[in-house]
Amino acid sequence: xxxxxxxxxxxxxxxxxxxxxxxxxxxxxxxxxxxxxxxxxxxxxxxxxxxxxxxxxxxxxxxxxxxxxxxxxxxxxxxxxxxxxxxxxxxxxxxxxxxxxxxxxxxxxxxxxxxxxxxxxxxxxxxxxxxxxxxxxxxxxxxxxxxxxxxxxxxxxxxxxxxxxxxxxxxxxxxxxxxxxxxxxxxxxxxxxxxxxxxxxxxxxxxxxxxxxxxxxxxxxxxxxxxxxxxxxxxxxxxxxxxxxxxxxxxxxxxxxxxxxxxxxxxxxxxxxxxxxxxxxxxxxxxxxxxxxxxxxxxxxxxxxxxxxxxxxxxxxxxxxxxxxxxxxxxxxxxxxxxxxxxxxxxxxxxxxxxxxxxxxxxxxxxxxxxxxxxxxxxxxxxxxxxxxxxxxxxxxxxxxxxxxxxxxxxxxxxxxxxxxxxxxxxxxxxxxxxxxxxxxx
Ligand SMILES: NC(=O)c1ccc[n+]([C@@H]2O[C@H](COP(=O)([O-])OP(=O)(O)OC[C@H]3O[C@@H](n4cnc5c(N)ncnc54)[C@H](O)[C@@H]3O)[C@@H](O)[C@H]2O)c1
Numbered sequence: 001x002x003x004x005x006x007x008x009x010x011x012x013x014x015x016x017x018x019x020x021x022x023x024x025x026x027x028x029x030x031x032x033x034x035x036x037x038x039x040x041x042x043x044x045x046x047x048x049x050x051x052x053x054x055x056x057x058x059x060x061x062x063x064x065x066x067x068x069x070x071x072x073x074x075x076x077x078x079x080x081x082x083x084x085x086x087x088x089x090x091x092x093x094x095x096x097x098x099x100x101x102x103x104x105x106x107x108x109x110x111x112x113x114x115x116x117x118x119x120x121x122x123x124x125x126x127x128x129x130x131x132x133x134x135x136x137x138x139x140x141x142x143x144x145x146x147x148x149x150x151x152x153x154x155x156x157x158x159x160x161x162x163x164x165x166x167x168x169x170x171x172x173x174x175x176x177x178x179x180x181x182x183x184x185x186x187x188x189x190x191x192x193x194x195x196x197x198x199x200x201x202x203x204x205x206x207x208x209x210x211x212x213x214x215x216x217x218x219x220x221x222x223x224x225x226x227x228x229x230x231x232x233x234x235x236x237x238x239x240x241x242x243x244x245x246x247x248x249x250x251x252x253x254x255x256x257x258x259x260x261x262x263x264x265x266x267x268x269x270x271x272x273x274x275x276x277x278x279x280x281x282x283x284x285x286x287x288x289x290x291x292x293x294x295x296x297x298x299x300x301x302x303x304x305x306x307x308x309x310x311x312x313x314x315x316x317x318x319x320x321x322x323x324x325x326x327x328x329x330x331x332x333x334x335x336x337x338x339x340x341x342x343x344x345x346x347x348x349x350x351x352x353x354x355x356x357x358x359x360x361x362x363x364x365x366x367x368x369x370x371x372x373x374x375x376x377x378x379x380x381x382x383x384x385x386x387x388x389x390x391x392x393x394x395x396x397x398x399x400x401x402x403x404x405x406x407x408x409x410x411x412x413x414x415x416x417x418x419x420x421x422x423x424x425x426x427x428x429x430x431x432x433x434x435x436x437x438x439x440x441x442x
Pocket of ligand 1: 020021022023024025026043044045046049095096097098110113114117131132133134165166167168169272273
């Protein structure tokens with residue numbers, strides 16, 4: 001099949017779109033392409049996920065089960081764990097994890113494995129797009145040679161591009177199709193076809209010169225966040241010492257209509273992206289004999305925040321003549337950010353480790369995480385979320401707000417708790433009982 005027949009399939013939306021990795025990124029992407037009128041296939045090695053989808057069930061809070069059931073029934077969404085079927089779709093979008101390994105270097109094993117699976121069945125006329133966040137150079141240096149192993153040539157027989165995912169989980173204003181999509185090809189023909197594909201489903205496509213620009217743009221976005229969050233975290237500690245409320249400072253500063261974007265302090269960085277992606281760049285810099293000092297420093301400050309929170313908790317308990325050892329502490333929120341059920345890299349797990357190591361009598365509540373999940377880098381106790389009832393709150397020596405979920409009634413929490421440590425300024429509108437709140441900056 002030629003370049004022009006793939007173009008025709010994309011133009012009239014009869015192309016079949018396959019998404020590999022049906023997680024937080026892959027499922028919303030499937031939804032965007034179905035909404036645009038495409039038929040889709042979803043590939044995941046995790047048979048349990050495929051079985052759930054086939055049964056019309058959702059494992060991601062903001063993807064409704066009814067939507068899944070509807071498109072399983074009408075055949076627009078075909079989930080499978082059979083990688084032998086990767087030859088069926090005309091476009092394959094790779095959304096597999098890109099974590100760090102034990103030495104905090106990029107772990108590209110998921111991308112490599114996926115490329116091998118595609119290479120085994122790759123046919124002329126297919127367009128492959130890598131969406132997983134990674135360092136600039138991955139598409140050309142890692143994915144391209146694997147796909148070309150069978151003798152097909154990129155840019156002529158098949159097409160290869162990179163387009164970073166910018167999903168903002170839980171943000172109803174920015175669903176996948178409404179976020180501008182940066183697209184860069186391995187060559188001009190690949191870039192043009194990828195631009196055409198996404199143009200059929202996304203509100204705006206931003207074509208760039210090549211895949212390296214697209215890869216670097218994503219890492220820049222995430223590094224920018226990490227560095228700015230570190231800066232406000234550092235300022236929080238300074239302002240706290242001199243009695244200035246950092247949140248009020250940020251609210252004032254953000255009234256400037258140009259040249260300032262607000263970032264907020266917190267108990268540390270969380271999520272799959274911000275704590276991890278900048279280290280892809282650090283690794284690349286090292287490989288090229290350079291250092292990325294901003295990234296390293298930001299990582300250092302952000303990862304010291306859980307210790308800082310514990311330090312503040314110890315001080316607050318001290319005012320009640322209580323040691324942390326033996327104190328009953330309730331941790332509110334283990335998801336990495338408000339209103340999501342994703343616990344990955346959440347600073348709450350570091351807080352849990354630190355609290356247990358110091359002998360706190362720990363329990364937790366999170367309306368979106370009913371049971372503590374197993375985490376790769378932390379030892380997590382078996383624990384289920386405690387109901388947030390007055391007796392429970394009143395029985396705690398301190399309540400530590402780690403995630404500012406909207407489902408929480410902060411007036412209720414402050415009313416019934418004895419001491420509240422608020423790492424997110426979640427209690428800012430609570431009028432009575434403020435003397436019980438040990439905000440970390442005032
Ligand atoms: N979650 C986000 O908000 C977000 C935002 C932007 C970018 N990203 C990036 O997108 C990528 C995917 O992230 P995610 O959050 O969706 O991860 P995820 O863990 O939610 O989903 C990845 C899925 O890929 C599957 N998988 C792994 N190897 C596979 C293989 N060889 N073949 C088929 N399936 C395989 C896993 O079983 C899992 O279901 C990462 O690179 C991440 O950095 C994530």
